[in-house]
Amino acid sequence: MSWASDWDVVIGLEVHVQLATQSKIFSGSPTAFGAEPNTQASLVDLGMPGVLPVLNAEAVKMAVRFGLGIDAEIGRKSVFARKNYFYPDLPKGYQISQYELPIVGKGHVDITLDDGTVKRIGVTRAHLEEDAGKSLHEDFQGMSGIDLNRAGTPLLEIVSEPDMRNAKEAVAYARAIHALIRYLGISDGNMNEGSMRCDCNVSIRPKGTEAFGTRREIKNVNSFRFIEKAINAEVEWQVEQLESGRKIQQATVLYDPATNTTRAMRTKEEANDYRYFPDPDLLPVVVSEAFIEEVLRALPELPEAKRARFISEFGLGDYDAARLVGDKDLAQFFETAVQAAGSANAKLVANWTISELLGRLNADEKEITDSPVAAGQIGGLVARIADGTLSSKLAKTVFDALWNGEGPTADAIIEARGLKQVSDSGAIEAIVDKVLAASAAQVEDYRASDESKRKKKLGFFVGQIMKESQGKANPQQVNEILLRKLGG
Amino acid sequence: MHRQTLAALSRGLAERRHSSVELTRHFLDRIAAHDPGLNSFITVTTESALTSAAEADKRRSAGEAGPLLGLPLAHKDIFCTTGVRTSCGSRMLDNFVSPYESAVTARLAAAGMVMLGKTNMDEFAMGSSNETSFYGPVKNPWDTTRVPGGSSGGSAAAVAARLAPAATGTDTGGSIRQPAALCNLTGIKPTYGRVSRWGMIAYASSLDQGGPMAQTAEDCALLLSAMSGHDPRDSTSLAEPVPDYTATLGDGLQGLRIGLPKQFFGAGLDAGTERCVREAIAVLEKLGARVIDVDLPNLDLSVPAYYVIAPAEASSNLSRYDGVRFGHRCANPQDLTDLYERSRSEGFGAEVKRRILVGTYALSAGYYDAYYLKAQQVRRLIRDDFVRAFRDVDVIAGPVSPTTAFRLGEKTSDPLAMYLADIYTLAVNLAGVPGMSVPCGFDGGLPVGLQLIGNYFSEGKLLNVAHRYQQETGWHTRIPEAYA
Numbered sequence: 010m011s012w013a014s015d016w017d018v019v020i021g022l023e024v025h026v027q028l029a030t031q032s033k034i035f036s037g038s039p040t041a042f043g044a045e046p047n048t049q050a051s052l053v054d055l056g057m058p059g060v061l062p063v064l065n066a067e068a069v070k071m072a073v074r075f076g077l078g079i080d081a082e083i084g085r086k087s088v089f090a091r092k093n094y095f096y097p098d099l100p101k102g103y104q105i106s107q108y109e110l111p112i113v114g115k116g117h118v119d120i121t122l123d124d125g126t127v128k129r130i131g132v133t134r135a136h137l138e139e140d141a142g143k144s145l146h147e148d149f150q151g152m153s154g155i156d157l158n159r160a161g162t163p164l165l166e167i168v169s170e171p172d173m174r175n176a177k178e179a180v181a182y183a184r185a186i187h188a189l190i191r192y193l194g195i196s197d198g199n200m201n202e203g204s205m206r207c208d209c210n211v212s213i214r215p216k217g218t219e220a221f222g223t224r225r226e227i228k229n230v231n232s233f234r235f236i237e238k239a240i241n242a243e244v245e246w247q248v249e250q251l252e253s254g255r256k257i258q259q260a261t262v263l264y265d266p267a268t269n270t271t272r273a274m275r276t277k278e279e280a281n282d283y284r285y286f287p288d289p290d291l292l293p294v295v296v297s298e299a300f301i302e303e304v305l306r307a308l309p310e311l312p313e314a315k316r317a318r319f320i321s322e323f324g325l326g327d328y329d330a331a332r333l334v335g336d337k338d339l340a341q342f343f344e345t346a347v348q349a350a351g352s353a354n355a356k357l358v359a360n361w362t363i364s365e366l367l368g369r370l371n372a373d374e375k376e377i378t379d380s381p382v383a384a385g386q387i388g389g390l391v392a393r394i395a396d397g398t399l400s401s402k403l404a405k406t407v408f409d410a411l412w413n414g415e416g417p418t419a420d421a422i423i424e425a426r427g428l429k430q431v432s433d434s435g436a437i438e439a440i441v442d443k444v445l446a447a448s449a450a451q452v453e454d455y456r457a458s459d460e461s462k463r464k465k466k467l468g469f470f471v472g473q474i475m476k477e478s479q480g481k482a483n484p485q486q487v488n489e490i491l492l493r494k495l496g497g
Numbered sequence: 498m499h500r501q502t503l504a505a506l507s508r509g510l511a512e513r514r515h516s517s518v519e520l521t522r523h524f525l526d527r528i529a530a531h532d533p534g535l536n537s538f539i540t541v542t543t544e545s546a547l548t549s550a551a552e553a554d555k556r557r558s559a560g561e562a563g564p565l566l567g568l569p570l571a572h573k574d575i576f577c578t579t580g581v582r583t584s585c586g587s588r589m590l591d592n593f594v595s596p597y598e599s600a601v602t603a604r605l606a607a608a609g610m611v612m613l614g615k616t617n618m619d620e621f622a623m624g625s626s627n628e629t630s631f632y633g634p635v636k637n638p639w640d641t642t643r644v645p646g647g648s649s650g651g652s653a654a655a656v657a658a659r660l661a662p663a664a665t666g667t668d669t670g671g672s673i674r675q676p677a678a679l680c681n682l683t684g685i686k687p688t689y690g691r692v693s694r695w696g697m698i699a700y701a702s703s704l705d706q707g708g709p710m711a712q713t714a715e716d717c718a719l720l721l722s723a724m725s726g727h728d729p730r731d732s733t734s735l736a737e738p739v740p741d742y743t744a745t746l747g748d749g750l751q752g753l754r755i756g757l758p759k760q761f762f763g764a765g766l767d768a769g770t771e772r773c774v775r776e777a778i779a780v781l782e783k784l785g786a787r788v789i790d791v792d793l794p795n796l797d798l799s800v801p802a803y804y805v806i807a808p809a810e811a812s813s814n815l816s817r818y819d820g821v822r823f824g825h826r827c828a829n830p831q832d833l834t835d836l837y838e839r840s841r842s843e844g845f846g847a848e849v850k851r852r853i854l855v856g857t858y859a860l861s862a863g864y865y866d867a868y869y870l871k872a873q874q875v876r877r878l879i880r881d882d883f884v885r886a887f888r889d890v891d892v893i894a895g896p897v898s899p900t901t902a903f904r905l906g907e908k909t910s911d912p913l914a915m916y917l918a919d920i921y922t923l924a925v926n927l928a929g930v931p932g933m934s935v936p937c938g939f940d941g942g943l944p945v946g947l948q949l950i951g952n953y954f955s956e957g958k959l960l961n962v963a964h965r966y967q968q969e970t971g972w973h974t975r976i977p978e979a980y981a
Contacts, residue, residue: 056817058699059696063731093813095837101817286869290732
């Protein structure tokens with residue numbers, strides 16, 4: 010990027026997380042995804058005359074869990090406010106949200122950058138609010154359909170400080186939030202179903218200056234990949250504007266993946282005046298010290314703590330540890346596998362999990378929870394590598410067999426196919442002798458070559474021996490015996 | 498039968514002197530005969546009333562004996578009633594048949610009461626004269642050229658003319674007390690949170706409170722005991738236990754401390770009204786009460802504070818009427834903006850529009866602090882005034898309205914004059930304390946109301962004072978001649 014030496018990029022994220030409560034935030038309707046339109050909308054969700062909201066206590070608990078998970082101040086008294094605007098999928102003509110007094114105050118999230126360093130990103134606040142419904146613009150002969158199933162779904166809006174300096178950091182932050190909400194069990198984090206959505210505030214300023222440039226907000230980005238692409242596209246656009254002498258207007262924009270460009274929806278002048286005021290139908294939410302204590306006690310180990318533990322307890326490298334804790338299910342998988350393999354083999358388990366298993370899963374677009382190879386199976390496989398039963402080549406064969414469901418455990422597959430590595434030196438010696446006897450010309454050639462060329466020529470014999478042993482001969486022993494015999 | 502109080506009719510039912518069906522038919526007949534001249538009902542539910550009455554009679558034969566079982570009443574058309582049009586006095590909801598039942602009407606129905614119909618009201622409860630209704634103004638039975646007061650004007654006129662023995666009302670800034678005063682009824686606005694707002698169409702949520710309008714304090718006590726109580730569907734509803742308000746009606750008034758705020762007897766108060774109110778206080782003194790001067794220094798700020806807070810909340814509460822899901826929708830909308838603009842400009846009347854605009858302005862960026870926030874601060878001062886006053890007195894007494902019923906059309910062109918008529922009632926809603934109106938005399942043939950205001954949850958005391966007063970006086974028993 011040619012401009013990189015001239016401009017600083019400043020990014021702040023607003024992440025909307027759908028909380029995994031059974032019912033909506035202000036009504037008893039269920040929150041399940043994918044139901045027939047308007048079958049999960051009650052009188053309250055429809056905004057009928059005379060109905061009133063009642064706060065779902067579980068949503069408050071989840072918000073407090075999040076607050077404690079990012080080491081934030083918990084609002085001892087938070088207030089719901091009405092955000093007033095007209096839209097057909099907003100039944101009451103206002104959204105109940107929090108404005109001046111949010112439930113979660115200042116906190117922070119640590120992200121691990123590509124080079125392994127850790128950067129702290131500030132969280133300004135997080136507040137509870139209700140989601141709107143959905144407008145459907147197809148299939149209604151020129152009219153729009155309204156589905157209010159989603160109306161009233163509890164959301165936690167997490168607002169970061171403008172602490173990120175490039176798209177990769179923004180993605181790392183979004184991933185950290187994603188990991189956190191899944192660890193905390195407050196959201197399924199499913200981005201395809203809209204359980205987590207991101208608004209990215211982006212501005213640029215001349216390198217080395219302090220004052221923020223005018224920001225534009227990219228609305229509703231719903232995948233990590235698009236966060237990166239959308240921010241980069243937006244930055245390119247802003248640089249081009251400023252470098253060609255134009256000004257940037259504060260605006261809300263949408264990212265179009267098809268063209269990889271951002272396009273303005275509305276400018277500041279067209280923005281709504283939301284006329285926030287405290288919702289008189291709801292009382293202030295008072296959170297007691299005892300409640301906070303109770304929530305705190307029930308917190309699980311969180312990604313940062315787990316990462317540190319993986320490094321200290323298992324000796325994992327920064328990258329592997331960060332990779333494994335990035336997803337709650339993956340971390341859980343890893344720990345189960347380590348239990349099966351023995352903790353002395355944790356690094357080997359990490360290698361196999363990350364490079365072999367995740368590689369295969371990615372290629373098949375599968376999640377760790379859908380893995381055909383179970384954690385215990387990987388652990389059992391690694392144990393056999395560690396004790397010398399399997400060479401890495403044989404191990405791959407066993408892994409494939411496990412992947413294809415050809416046996417219940419690595420041991421069973423090894424047994425059934427006789428894949429055990431041969432480490433009996435007598436047996437290996439016999440094979441070596443047989444191969445050398447059948448390759449007299451090559452032996453002579455080898456012995457006539459000088460030291461520098463011998464190494465390459467040795468490969469021929471190793472290949473023949475491994476073939477003869479069906480890959481089962483212990484490679485290290487083969488090497489030793491072969492050198493002894495050839496060296497004479 | 499229609500000259501009897503709810504309590505007397507209840508005894509009649511218990512003693513089998515009349516059935517619920519007979520009672521119900523009698524009042525339905527009176528509505529048919531007299532309401533065309535008063536316009537106090539928007540909807541008369543003849544069929545369902547007779548069905549519920551027959552049901553109540555059956556329950557009584559089966560041995561049930563609740564005090565309200567089989568008694569008819571009318572509901573202000575602000576309470577949602579299943580399967581019945583609930584218009585809120587607005588064209589916007591002229592076609593709205595509620596799919597659910599309000600807490601108040603459900604509680605009274607469960608007690609066996611029979612709904613005669615839904616009464617006329619100022620549109621969305623915004624008004625003090627019942628002239629803003631889409632269904633036309635209600636006439637005061639005491640003088641049909643005059644207003645019955647508002648916004649519960651239909652309920653007031655219906656009970657005053659004995660087309661119903663009692664009715665429900667709601668009070669956001671005096672909407673139970675002022676029409677009760679202007680129509681010679683007894684009405685009580687309970688402590689905010691005492692009566693559930695579930696299913697009561699919102700005007701200004703932090704001020705709205707439902708309550709009974711009837712002939713006597715005893716009738717109000719009967720009704721309020723049934724209407725009150727915690728409702729988990731209303732987060733502002735209070736968990737405080739509900740006493741039997743009829744149990745303390747007869748308590749003596751010896752040593753009762755009555756506060757008289759000088760702000761209730763200043764300029765603007767009609768001489769005739771003042772005379773009646775002072776005479777009523779003298780009666781209470783005779784019963785053993787002691788009069789003490791109290792100060793409500795911020796009372797004059799209640800009009801500006803109310804007319805910022807109530808419209809602000811209303812502007813938001815009425816946003817749901819957008820022509821999308823229910824209510825009035827304009828014909829052939831061109832696009833979304835057209836749908837909103839025409840549905841709302843056709844559906845709402847002038848006063849509602851005025852308050853939506855005022856409220857929208859008061860909440861706008863740049864004005865919020867100067868108007869809404871300032872008004873909330875004033876509200877706190879007014880509340881503090883009452884809290885301070887109730888350290889020294891048990892009840893506060895004064896007028897309900899500065900004048901008797903004014904002429905239809907007299908104040909419609911001057912909203913400010915109309916708003917100022919609420920000077921004695923608004924502060925009670927802003928503070929959230931209970932207040933009631935009790936008939937205390939006539940001036941020029943028109944009824945005058947005494948206002949009694951109590952501390953939080955002192956409804957029992959207010960009803961007790963009013964009941965003892967009514968045992969000494971006969972004002973509340975007077976019925977307009979044409980409807981006797």
